[in-house]
Amino acid sequence: MKNKQKYIYPLIAWIVVLVIWEITVRIFAISPIILVPPSQIGPVIIDSFSVIYQQLSFTFYEVIIGWSLGTLVAFLVAVSCFSFKSLANLLTLAAVIVSAVPLIALAAILGGFLGTGQNTKTLLVAILCFFPMLIVSLSSFTRIERSYLNLFRTYQASWSQRFLKLILPQSLPALLNTMKINTVTALTTAIVSEFFGAHGGIGQFILSRKGFYDLPMVWAAIFYLIIATSIFYLIMNMLQKFYSHWH
Amino acid sequence: MQEQKSSSTSMLVIGLVVVVLIGLGIVYLAKKSPDKKSADGKKDKIVLQLKWVPQAQFAGYFVADKKGYFADENLEVEVRAGGVGINPVDVLVAGDADVAVAWTGNVLPAIAKGEDIVNIGQGFQKSGMVLVAKKKSGINAPADIKSKKIGVWAGGNETEPFAFIAKQGLDRDKDVQIISQAFDMNQLFNDEIQLASAMTYNELELVYENGYKPEDLTVFNLDENGSGMLQDALFVKRDYLTNNKDILVRFLRASMKGWDYAVTHQEEAVDMIGMDFAANDVTARPHQIKSMAQVAKLTIADKGTSEGLFYIDQTKLANTVSIAENFVKEVKEGKKIDVNKIYTQEIWDEARKDVKFSDYKNL
Amino acid sequence: MKKAEPQIILDQVGIIYNDYKIGLQALTDINLTIAPGEFISIVGPSGCGKSTILKIISDILDLETTVLKGKVTILGKTASEARQARNVGFVFQKPTLLQWRTVFQNIALPLEIIGISKSERFQKIENLLKLVHLEKYANFHPDQLSGGMQQKVSIARALAYDPPILLMDEPFAALDELGRRQLNDELIKIWQKTKKTIVFVTHSIEEAVYLSERVVILSKQPAQIKKIETISFPYPRKTIFNDLEFFKAITNIRKLLENEE
Secondary structure, three states: OHHHHHHHHHHHHHHHHHHHHHHHHHOOOOOOOOOHHHHHHHHHHHHHHHHHHHHHHHHHHHHHHHHHHHHHHHHHHHHHHHHOHHHHHHHHHHHHHOOOOHHHHHHHHHHHOOOOOOOOHHHHHHHHHHHHHHHHHHHHHOOOOOHHHHHHOOOOOOOHHHHHHHHHHHHHHHHHHHHHHHHHHHHHHHHHHHHHHEEEOOHHHHHEEEEEEEEHHHHHHHHHHHHHHHHHHHHHHHHHHHHHHOO | OHHHHHHHHHHHHHHHHHHHHHHHHHHHHOOOOOOOOOOOOOEEEEEEEEEEOHHHHHHHHHHHHHHHHHHHEEEEEEEOOOOOOOOHHHHHHHOOOEEEOHHHHHHHHHOOOOOOEEEEEEEOOOOOEEEEHHHHHOOHHHHHHHOOEEEEEEOOOOOOHHHHHHHHOOOOOOOOOOOOOOOHHHHHHHHOOOOOEEEOOHHHHHHOOOOOOOEEEEEEEEHHOOOOOOOOOEEEHHHHHHOOOHHHHHHHHHHHHHHHHHHOOOOHHHHHHOOOOOOOOOOOOHHHHHHHHHHHHHOOOOHHHHOOOEEOOHHHHHHHHHHHHHHHHHHOOOOOOHHHHOOHHHHHHHHHHHOOOOOOOOO | OOOOOOOOOEEEEEEEOOOOOOOEEEEEEEEEEEOOOOOOEEOOOOOOOHHHHHHHHOOOOOOOOEEEEEEEOOOOOHHHHHHHOOOOOEOOOOOOOOOOHHHHHHHHHHHHHHHHHHHHHHHHHHHHHOOOOOOOOOOHHHOOOOOHHHHHHHHHHHHHHHOOOOEEOOOOOOOHHHHHHHHHHHHHHHHHHOOOOOEEEEOOOHHHHHHHHHHEEOOOHHHHHHHEOOOOOOOOOOOHHHHHHHHHHHHHHHHHHHOOO
């Protein structure tokens, strides 16, 4: 009964939204190059799955490889240098400064000498995931309470024991959270960077279809994009929930 | 249980109200038109949306502003820059601008979707677009582009290259590889693409500036090749045209004067754009001065000299429409376009009366 | 007294803080010998450096900000050697439990680090849980336990690797009166069973008198040992609250401290 309610109300809400959308577009005769009604988008969603899937998988290659690479390298860098306080501080400062460079500028600079292919976009995603992950890793690794460190000192624990049994598990919630937020960063980065020259991908697909006012296709692409993004985000969310439940 | 049910029901109602309000908000924003009067209420206000960022391509409008030609016509013109993701046609249709500088190739697909947009003055008398390849890549004639990588600027600037490809009897989805081009020419320089889109007044100059000699390059001039479309025309929505003929006449008259001055005082015009000149890219002053020379050529070409600036050459416009309908599937599949309904000479005729154009023959 | 060879010797020990912000805080001329199996408490005005003495003994002093003077001998070794030999257990003011581990896993922590086999670990932890009466809570997480129970887990954990010396830094300060009394009694039982040497820092004179055989009274900054009181009531001391002598001892110490404030 309760479960049924949980699904029925959002479903009703969505149907109502779609109906209002449809009616609004028709009553106010909104230009088809500004907004199209759901009734025009629906069939395109069904018909163009394979076309959009091809573009989506192009972009998600950039997203997933870049995200994994950026996250992993940032983690390893943080692990290998957080014990050196001044180095860690310096790195954090550098990371904050680089993070302030706008994505657009970074995309243009990288595109200039590495080209606009899939690997450049992947690298760009990796860079944009790297810095937040580095900052959060360093700050959570170095922000362990003194008494815990003293406790491990009385146990005569080795560096790796201290890291694996204290610092890592203590930092994991923050790290997982950053990884989750980075899924969205990765996706935005990949899509926006495709606006500045690309060999394929959903970002340039949307841009070029928009150029021909093919709005049903644009909306269909956004529809699949939302689904794919949600899946990625939900997987990370589940991982985070699973972890916090387990511990 | 009862309480919970009623609370979710009220949540649902609140949610729906919010959605309806947002919907109405969007419609309101889409329908509203910009203020018609300047802040002091004395001048008529007009919003001009540019095709791209301020550069020599739009010099005449900035000259008209700086030299007070707009003010002389009792106009306050707000010039809005374009950029990545800004399609002037979208801005115009949404009612956020009164006049848009747009490419006919970008307007025709919207007209084919049923939009009623009208050309009131033709800025450039021919297409400034070329496709450029290194001879090394084996491209010497249009037929050589088969299975090559071709760069296009995604988002409404692809119609002319697409027409060019189709004109060679090639299918753009199968016979060539379309790459989305960045706003520099690096993809061509590092051989990521073999054929690149370029404007005579910008990227082509940039290619030469990077040390390439004309003899190293194959340049397809789209206008000469029969796949070029008219560019940089002033477009308005029909309802705006119907209600604001007088304002548009004044606006076009001031623009004519601005462009006449820009064409005849090129360096001075470049300095009036208000650009932050950079050291050594397309925004550098020397580049913009070269660019201005090319822009002037497009402006005074053909009927631009014989009839006057902004003249709409019906034959050329009809030719543009027929190219789009024959070679661009998005236009072909849409509504049939009646050339006579997409332009009006009336504004130009009226504006021209009080303008004395310079003699461009000696330029 | 029964004590023979001293187990902990502090000889002219002093502390100077490098950090200008802490400035004057310091210990001077601390001379103290503690016998094996002794229960000794340290009281003093707040901020005088009671806890610092524990840090000196356990060799967890932050040497970036402090300079240690004098000589520390523990079981005939330096403090650092004693720490490396895991001769000292520490119970902090806060339970410092790992939130993601169960009670059982928290007690297992030092044993895992030492590298004791799983089966041996199991046996030891079972015994420790019994010692602190937490058998039923083995699979609970720290946040499911009361503050007192958490501190018992912390004590069990410190005892897990069987160090001869147990240092306790105001471990019951955060507990209510009743909970603290209860834990005091449990601690005495644990002490009697395990025969550990306990050095106990507290700001409660009553707690110090109730628990220990000797009470060290520190003066205010720069802290010196003002007096060492011997408390000779027999254990268990549950009936001590009816004893006027108990309150006299407390009042004595309080007077000494009041002169310091």
